[in-house]
Amino acid sequence: MLRRDIKDYHFRADAHTGLTMRWGKTLHDNPSWAPVPELADLSISNHCSKECAYCYRESARNNDFLSVNDYCKVLDAMRHPEYGNVFQVAIGGGEPLEHPDFVKIIDATLERGIVPNFTTNGIFLTEDVCRAIQGKVGAVALSVTSVTELQEEKIAMLRKYTIRTNIHYVLSAKNIEEAIEIVSGKYEAHFAGVNAIIFLTYKPAGRGTKEDALRRGEQLDRFVKMVNAHQNKGLKIGFDACFVPNLLHAGFGRPELVDVCEAGYFSVYVDHKMNVSPCSFSGGRDAWSLKEYDFYDIWVNMFKGYRNRQQNRCEHNDCVAHEVCRGCCPYYPQITTCYDN
Numbered sequence: 141m142l143r144r145d146i147k148d149y150h151f152r153a154d155a156h157t158g159l160t161m162r163w164g165k166t167l168h169d170n171p172s173w174a175p176v177p178e179l180a181d182l183s184i185s186n187h188c189s190k191e192c193a194y195c196y197r198e199s200a201r202n203n204d205f206l207s208v209n210d211y212c213k214v215l216d217a218m219r220h221p222e223y224g225n226v227f228q229v230a231i232g233g234g235e236p237l238e239h240p241d242f243v244k245i246i247d248a249t250l251e252r253g254i255v256p257n258f259t260t261n262g263i264f265l266t267e268d269v270c271r272a273i274q275g276k277v278g279a280v281a282l283s284v285t286s287v288t289e290l291q292e293e294k295i296a297m298l299r300k301y302t303i304r305t306n307i308h309y310v311l312s313a314k315n316i317e318e319a320i321e322i323v324s325g326k327y328e329a330h331f332a333g334v335n336a337i338i339f340l341t342y343k344p345a346g347r348g349t350k351e352d353a354l355r356r357g358e359q360l361d362r363f364v365k366m367v368n369a370h371q372n373k374g375l376k377i378g379f380d381a382c383f384v385p386n387l388l389h390a391g392f393g394r395p396e397l398v399d400v401c402e403a404g405y406f407s408v409y410v411d412h413k414m415n416v417s418p419c420s421f422s423g424g425r426d427a428w429s430l431k432e433y434d435f436y437d438i439w440v441n442m443f444k445g446y447r448n449r450q451q452n453r454c455e456h457n458d459c460v461a462h463e464v465c466r467g468c469c470p471y472y473p474q475i476t477t478c479y480d481n
């Protein structure tokens with residue numbers, strides 16, 4: 141169990157279950173940010189031969205990889221001189237499994253006491269890969285935009301090696317009807333062996349087009365209603381932080397128990413060129429290079445302006461979540477559907 145108590149910031153994290161907890165001065169307070177990020181989202185390449193038509197990173201067959209050496213430099217830069225390192229990393233790209241040194245990257249992460257997780261299109265997932273990473277990773281996420289893309293044989297393979305598997309479902313205006321069916325339990329059998337399905341908000345970024353972004357309206361209302369009714373179903377469901385304002389505004393759950401956008405407060409993104417920014421969707425905004433600056437100079441000082449701007453941008457004074465929600469996404473305001481964008 142990782143225990144971190146730094147002044148009014150308290151954090152516990154269990155590498156085995158992935159369970160994390162944080163509190164502030166007392167158990168009833170939320171700390172405003174973490175002196176050491178809890179999670180780092182790391183892109184280890186921008187190379188991907190699948191070349192999805194909606195990829196926000198515009199990844200392609202470009203052999204643009206972060207070297208293992210530079211990857212280690214990123215991890216070591218994130219180790220705070222007094223308080224230790226991030227608890228976990230979410231490795232992405234590009235396609236992580238096309239990185240020539242992928243297993244070395246997993247091992248280098250573990251050697252530093254950090255939990256590695258990664259997200260993949262699954263194409264290059266083999267028995268050899270599963271054997272090499274068995275017992276080493278927190279979870280693997282397989283990305284899809286439709287139930288028809290679920291690779292059930294890959295899910296079964298991961299299960300055989302007892303590797304916790306999530307499905308990352310990119311939720312857009314195109315597939316929201318299917319998402320409603322998923323939440324209603326229609327495809328439960330297809331998700332056998334899956335830990336949870338996480339809905340990722342579609343971003344109109346890179347090759348992602350504006351037309352496919354989620355819109356306020358009857359379909360989104362129906363989706364949130366199904367989520368609210370879901371509680372006792374077998375398949376666990378979750379959301380990326382970008383979707384949280386939409387859920388909270390629609391009256392989902394108890395706002396004080398829901399994690400709002402953590403980017404730049406509790407989590408950080410480092411791209412394959414070693415640029416540090418609050419999240420992977422900043423598109424070069426609020427970004428500083430590790431080749432020029434010390435990581436904690438960026439995290440503590442350079443991010444200060446962003447954090448001040450983002451503390452609470454919620455303009456809905458009457459919303460039940462007004463006090464806790466950060467409000468509109470600074471990078472893609474149109475994805476925060478409770479706003480008139």
Ligand SMILES: C[S@@+](CC[C@H](N)C(=O)[O-])C[C@H]1O[C@@H](n2cnc3c(N)ncnc32)[C@H](O)[C@@H]1O
Binds near residue numbers: 308
């Ligand atoms: C860029 S991919 C890189 C990792 C890996 N190649 C994969 O397919 O999971 C990381 C995640 O971003 C998601 N993604 C790609 N384009 C997106 C977009 N326009 N909006 C939201 N998520 C997107 C993918 O589905 C995947 O879950």
